[in-house]
Amino acid sequence: MAEKNVIQKKIYLDHGATTPLANEVYREMLDSYQEAYGNASSLHSFGRDASRLIETARERVAKAIHAKPNEIYFTSGGTESNNWAILGIARANKNKGNHIITSTIEHPSILEACKQLEKEGFVVTYIPVDQEGVIDYAELVKAISSKTILISIMAANNEVGTIQPLRAIAELAKAHKICFHTDAVQAIGALEIDVANMGIGAMSISAHKINGPKGVGVLYVKKGIEIQSFMLGGEQEKGLRAGTYNTQAIVGMGKAAELAVSKREENVKTLKNVKRYFLRKVNEVMSNVILNGHPTNRLPGNVNLSFEGVEGESLLMMLDMAGIAVSTGSACASGSAKASHVLLAMGMDEDLAKSSIRFTFGTDITPTEVDYVVEQLRVSVKKLRAISPIRIYKVKGVQ
Amino acid sequence: MYSQKTLEIFKKPTNYGTIKGASGVGKVRNKETGDLTKIYIKVENDIIEEATFQTFGGVVSIAAASVAASLIQGKTTFTAEKYEERDILLVLGSVDENKMYGVELAVDAIIAAVANYRKKSGIVVTPRANARKLKNDAETEQEEEDVTIDSVESLAEKLSKALKKLKEEE
Numbered sequence: 001m002a003e004k005n006v007i008q009k010k011i012y013l014d015h016g017a018t019t020p021l022a023n024e025v026y027r028e029m030l031d032s033y034q035e036a037y038g039n040a041s042s043l044h045s046f047g048r049d050a051s052r053l054i055e056t057a058r059e060r061v062a063k064a065i066h067a068k069p070n071e072i073y074f075t076s077g078g079t080e081s082n083n084w085a086i087l088g089i090a091r092a093n094k095n096k097g098n099h100i101i102t103s104t105i106e107h108p109s110i111l112e113a114c115k116q117l118e119k120e121g122f123v124v125t126y127i128p129v130d131q132e133g134v135i136d137y138a139e140l141v142k143a144i145s146s147k148t149i150l151i152s153i154m155a156a157n158n159e160v161g162t163i164q165p166l167r168a169i170a171e172l173a174k175a176h177k178i179c180f181h182t183d184a185v186q187a188i189g190a191l192e193i194d195v196a197n198m199g200i201g202a203m204s205i206s207a208h209k210i211n212g213p214k215g216v217g218v219l220y221v222k223k224g225i226e227i228q229s230f231m232l233g234g235e236q237e238k239g240l241r242a243g244t245y246n247t248q249a250i251v252g253m254g255k256a257a258e259l260a261v262s263k264r265e266e267n268v269k270t271l272k273n274v275k276r277y278f279l280r281k282v283n284e285v286m287s288n289v290i291l292n293g294h295p296t297n298r299l300p301g302n303v304n305l306s307f308e309g310v311e312g313e314s315l316l317m318m319l320d321m322a323g324i325a326v327s328t329g330s331a332c333a334s335g336s337a338k339a340s341h342v343l344l345a346m347g348m349d350e351d352l353a354k355s356s357i358r359f360t361f362g363t364d365i366t367p368t369e370v371d372y373v374v375e376q377l378r379v380s381v382k383k384l385r386a387i388s389p390i391r392i393y394k395v396k397g398v399q
Numbered sequence: 400m401y402s403q404k405t406l407e408i409f410k411k412p413t414n415y416g417t418i419k420g421a422s423g424v425g426k427v428r429n430k431e432t433g434d435l436t437k438i439y440i441k442v443e444n445d446i447i448e449e450a451t452f453q454t455f456g457g458v459v460s461i462a463a464a465s466v467a468a469s470l471i472q473g474k475t476t477f478t479a480e481k482y483e484e485r486d487i488l489l490v491l492g493s494v495d496e497n498k499m500y501g502v503e504l505a506v507d508a509i510i511a512a513v514a515n516y517r518k519k520s521g522i523v524v525t526p527r528a529n530a531r532k533l534k535n536d537a538e539t540e541q542e543e544e545d546v547t548i549d550s551v552e553s554l555a556e557k558l559s560k561a562l563k564k565l566k567e568e569e
C-alpha cells in the first residue's frame with residue numbers, strides 16, 4: 001500500500017503551548033458541573049457546595065507549592081497572574097520605591113506589564129542572560145538599589161526551557177527585603193518549588209500547562225505582601241479579584257496541581273529519557289543542528305533546536321503536513337515571523353534564531369513515534385535546505 | 400491561514416536552486432522578518448531562458464518565490480520586471496495580510512535580478528521601462544560569506560557536550 005493512503009496518527013509535541021486535559025481532572029470537573037452549579041458566593045446550600053469545592057482546590061494548590069490556602073488567589077490564567085503580580089505589587093508599594101527588576105527573556109505578559117509601569121513613572125531594569133539563557137546574577141546584584149520594590153524572574157523559560165537559579169535569586173531578594181515574584185507557569189510540572197522555604201513573595205501558575213483546563217490559574221501571594229486588587233466589584237478572593245468564581249475551572253486547577261506534584265518524579269524521568277533518545281537520533285542522522293538553551297539545566301520535556309539554513313515556520317508547516325505538531329518560539333508570538341526575543345537576548349545570530357523549533361514532549365510518546373518524528377525532520381530539513389540560499393558548512397551532528 | 404494552492408506549491412516547489420554563471424542574481428531581504436529570497440536568471444537575447452529561486456523564509460515566501468521563478472521563465476526582462484504582487488496572487492490565491500511581505504519579496508527579487516543582469520551587461524534602459532521601486536532591502540552577493548568553520552563546529556560541539564552530560568546524569 002502506498003504510504004499516502006495510511007492515515008498518520010498525529011503526534012503532539014507542543015506541550016509547552018498547552019497540554020491535554022488529564023482524565024482525572026476531566027472527571028472531577030464534569031462531576032462539579034452537575035453537582036455544584038451554584039454561585040460559590042451564595043449563602044444557600046447550592047452556593048456552599050460550590051464554595052466547598054473551591055476551597056478544596058485552594059488547599060490542593062497550596063499543598064503543591066507549600067503555601068497556606070489563604071495565600072492562593074484564583075485567576076484566569078498565567079497571563080492574568082503575571083499582569084496582576086507586576087502591576088499590583090508595584091502600584092501597592094509605590095511609596096517604598098519605583099524600581100523593578102526583571103529579565104530580557106520573560107513571557108510577554110511580564111514584559112508588557114513592565115512597559116505599562118514605565119509609562120506610570122516606574123523604572124525597570126531588564127537583566128540580560130548568557131548564551132544558555134541563564135540570567136546574569138552579577139548584573140542582578142548590581143541592579144538592586146534602595147528603590148527596588150520588586151524582582152520578577154521566571155522559574156523556567158517557555159521557549160528554551162532554561163531553569164533559573166531560583167533559590168539564589170530568592171535569597172538575594174530576601175536579604176534586601178525586596179518582594180520576589182516568579183513566573184512558574186512552565187516550571188511547576190517539573191520542579192519542586194517550596195515557596196515558604198525559598199521565601200518567594202509571589203508566584204504565577206497556569207492550569208493548562210499541567211494537564212488542567214485553559215483559562216484558569218493561580219497567583220500565590222505570600223501573607224504580608226501588599227498587592228492592589230485586580231478586579232473590582234465583588235468580595236471574591238478577599239476583594240482583590242472580584243467576579244463570580246469559575247467553579248469548574250478552579251476544580252480542574254486544583255486537581256491538575258495535585259497531579260503535577262504526585263506524578264512529577266515519574267514524568268520527569270520519562271521525559272528525560274525521551275529527550276535523550278530524541279537527541280541521540282537527531283545526532284545520528286542530521287547535521288548542523290544546534291541545541292538552544294542550557295545543555296542540562298532545563299525543563300525535561302523541552303528540546304529547542306536550530307536547524308541551520310532552514311526557517312522555522314517552514315519547517316513547522318512541513319512537519320504539520322506529516323502530522324507532527326511543534327512550535328517556533330512561543331505560541332503567542334508565532335503569528336509573527338520575527339525571530340524569538342529570547343534567542344536574540346541569548347546573543348544568537350538572527351538567521352539562526354529564525355531557524356529554531358521547539359519540541360515539547362508529553363510522557364505518552366513512544367520510541368517508534370520519536371523515530372518517525374526524526375525521519376520526518378531529516379526529510380523536511382533536507383528539502384528546505386535544498387531551497388535555502390543560506391550557505392552552510394556541513395558538520396555532522398556529533399563528532 | 401494558507402490557501403490550498405500555497406501549501407501545494409510550498410510542499411512541491413519548482414525551479415529552486417542556483418544557476419551556475421547566472422546572467423543576474425537578485426537578493427532581497429525583508430528587514431522586519433529576516434526572510435530572504437534570491438532569484439537567479441540566465442538571459443539570452445533579453446529572454447530569460449532559465450530562472451531559479453532560493454528562499455530562507457516562511458511558507459508564503461517560498462511558494463511566492465517558486466511562482467515568481469516559473470512566471471518569468473521564457474519572458475523578456477521587460478515583461479519580467481513588470482510582474483506585480485497580484486500576478487503571484489493569481490496563482491497562490493489569498494494570502495494573509497501579515498504574510499504579504501513574502502509575495503513582495505518574490506516580486507522584488509525579480510526586479511533586483513533583472514537590474515543586476517542589466518548592470519552586469521551594461522544595458523541602460525529609459526526610466527519609463529523601469530519596474531517599480533523595491534519594497535525590501537536588496538543585498539549584494541558577497542563572494543565568500545564570513546562564516547568560519549570554527550564557529551559552526553563550536554555549535555555542534557555544544558550539542559555533543561549536552562548529550563555527554565545527559566549520559567553522565569544517568
Ligand SMILES: Cc1ncc(COP(=O)(O)O)c(C=O)c1O
Pocket residue numbers: 016017076077078079080082107109154156157158183185186206207208215216217332
Ligand atoms: C512562561 C509563561 N508565562 C505565562 C504564560 C501565560 O499563561 P496563560 O496561557 O495561562 O495565560 C505562558 C503560556 O503561554 C508561559 O509559557
